[in-house]
Amino acid sequence: xxxxxxxxxxxxxxxxxxxxxxxxxxxxxxxxxxxxxxxxxxxxxxxxxxxxxxxxxxxxxxxxxxxxxxxxxxxxxxxxxxxxxxxxxxxxxxxxxxxxxxxxxxxxxxxxxxxxxxxxxxxxxxxxxxxxxxxxxxxxxxxxxxxxxxxxxxxxxxxxxxxxxxxxxxxxxxxxxxxxxxxxxxxxxxxxxxxxxxxxxxxxxxxxxxxxxxxxxxxxxxxxxxxxxxxxxxxxxxxxxxxxxxxx
Numbered sequence: 001x002x003x004x005x006x007x008x009x010x011x012x013x014x015x016x017x018x019x020x021x022x023x024x025x026x027x028x029x030x031x032x033x034x035x036x037x038x039x040x041x042x043x044x045x046x047x048x049x050x051x052x053x054x055x056x057x058x059x060x061x062x063x064x065x066x067x068x069x070x071x072x073x074x075x076x077x078x079x080x081x082x083x084x085x086x087x088x089x090x091x092x093x094x095x096x097x098x099x100x101x102x103x104x105x106x107x108x109x110x111x112x113x114x115x116x117x118x119x120x121x122x123x124x125x126x127x128x129x130x131x132x133x134x135x136x137x138x139x140x141x142x143x144x145x146x147x148x149x150x151x152x153x154x155x156x157x158x159x160x161x162x163x164x165x166x167x168x169x170x171x172x173x174x175x176x177x178x179x180x181x182x183x184x185x186x187x188x189x190x191x192x193x194x195x196x197x198x199x200x201x202x203x204x205x206x207x208x209x210x211x212x213x214x215x216x217x218x219x220x221x222x223x224x225x226x227x228x229x230x231x232x233x234x235x236x237x238x239x240x241x242x243x244x245x246x247x248x
Contacts, residue, residue, distance in 0.1 A: 004243050005031045005065040009057065009073030010154075011095070011137075012169045013130045015041035018070075018154035021229060025236040030243075035060035037073065039165020040156040048168050050176050054079040061087065066243055068092040071137075071200075071225065072169060075100075075176050081189075082181045090188040090246045092239055095137075095197060095225045097204040098178040098211075108203035112174070119170045126158040126166070140196035141224030143231075150229050182211040189215045190242040192235060194223030216242075 004027075010018050016034035026032055036043035038056045046056040054076045061067060061080070066089050069077030074096035081088045101112040122129040131152065138148040156162060189212045193205035202219060209217035218238050220227040228235040 002064075003029050003031045004247060005033070005062050006092075006243070007033045007035065007061045007065045007067050009035070009067065009069045009076055010037060010040070011071030011073055012037075012173060013040070013133055013156055013166060014151065014154050015156045016154075017041075018151065018226075018229075020154070021150060022232055022236060025232055027240055030240075033060060033062070033065070036156075037076070037169070039162055039168070045165040045168075048171070050075065050079050050172050051083065053172065054083070058084065058087070063087055064089045066090045066092060066246065068094070068239070069096065070228070071095045072173060075172065075178065078178050078181070078185070081185050081187060082178075085185075085187065088187060090190075090242070091185075092190045092192065092242060093208070094192040094228060094235070095200055096191060096193070096208060097200050098182055098208055099204075100173040100176065100200070103177075106179070108201045108207065110199065115170070115174050119167070119174065122167065122170060126163060130155055130158055130166075136199050137225040139224060140198045141194065141226070141230045142196070142222035143229070144224070147224065147226055147229045151226065179211065182208070183213060185212055185214075187214060188242070188246050190239070191215060191217040192227060192238055193217065193219055194225060194227040194230065195219050195221055196223060197225045197227075199225045 039045035067077045074093040134151040209215035223230040
């Protein structure tokens with residue numbers, strides 16, 4: 001049997017360096033790929049639609065891989081699974097939601113006005129706004145300081161070559177709504193979510209897992225939006241168990 005292959009998709013404004021603290025924890029037989037999202041780190045930008053971003057990542061995903069998506073990376077993982085079902089073996093979603101902003105029938109999300117203000121602030125002062133977003137992600141976490149430091153050290157550059165793609169990424173967070181497609185995803189999905197996530201409430205993860213035909217949720221106590229950084233051993237252990245079950 002071939003080695004388990006995982007492709008890890010990071011969140012908005014970050015880089016693949018965010019996964020570095022997990023390197024000592026991966027089982028020896030795991031093959032790990034950590035591509036950068038379009039326009040982040042050293043990756044070229046692409047078209048403006050979520051599908052454009054997902055398709056730009058597709059060449060970095062070996063057939064039959066398990067895709068691990070965090071935050072914006074989770075939206076991309078869901079889109080890849082719905083449009084390329086034969087290519088993806090399973091999903092692991094963390095800090096995830098099918099819709100990032102609130103609506104009349106979706107209260108468990110970020111207030112739309114807050115994100116609009118955030119987009120305007122990023123246009124005026126990209127770097128400070130990017131760091132404010134990191135602070136939001138670590139808010140409520142029992143390991144807040146160490147999580148914030150790790151996220152801060154993994155930020156994507158905000159130079160002129162990166163700004164358009166980063167602004168597009170915020171638009172994707174504001175506009176994407178994948179709820180209608182969840183029931184069509186016929187593959188195993190593990191949702192790992194922090195119970196102290198103030199950016200994306202745990203209720204969003206509960207609803208997400210409930211609407212996925214093969215979805216299962218695990219909540220990590222004391223963790224915020226990046227539970228793989230605040231509870232890395234537990235997070236990797238849950239992921240490994242899921243991967244072994246998928247391959248048995």
